[in-house]
Amino acid sequence: MACNTSLTSGMSLNDMIVMIPLKTVVCMITDRIIYYFHMNTNKRCHSKVRPPRLDGQSCGLFASRSPHRPNPLGLSLVKLDSVKDGLVFVSGIDLLDGTPIIDIKPYIKQYDSPDVSTDGQQTSETCDSTESEDQE
Incomplete structure (x- = not known):
């Protein structure tokens, strides 16, 4: 199920965060959000x-x-839309209202998207197992 990228969410930041560096992060466009379930x-x-x-x-x-x-940490790839009045606005995020954001990291294609990658959830090697089901 794909995330609805037309919805925009606002994230408020800790008062200790200085907003000036965040305005330059908007240039990155795509970021990774680390959050707590x-x-x-x-x-x-x-x-x-x-x-x-x-x-x-x-x-x-x-x-x-x-x-x-x-x-209980999660990681999502989001589009960073803007920073305004202490809020960071992103689209493409699928979180519950009030989910604590732990960190924002830039998505850098040459490091975050290696040439050799697989969808771990879809490969048979990760799903075929001789481990007994009672360990679930």
Whole structure:
């Protein structure tokens, strides 16, 4: 399911952040947002999960984007639209209202998009496992 890039979200920043450097970040256009899954109430996580995109097939936790992780951190690629009055406006983000943003990192194609890459959630190597299902 693709994220709706026509919606714009505003992120308010900690008062300790000086806004001047952020205005230059708008030139980057695309950024990565690191956030905390604050609504995740699971006390334990499983080594294997069943992501919706795999139609019930299980795969390793770290080969998925499941929010139920030992470290409840998420990463999203967003389009940075503008910075105004202490708010950073982005589009293409799929988060709950009030999700704590931990960091904003620039997306640099030559480093963040290697020539040899695979979709970890879709490769059979990450989903075929001899591990027993009772460890889920």
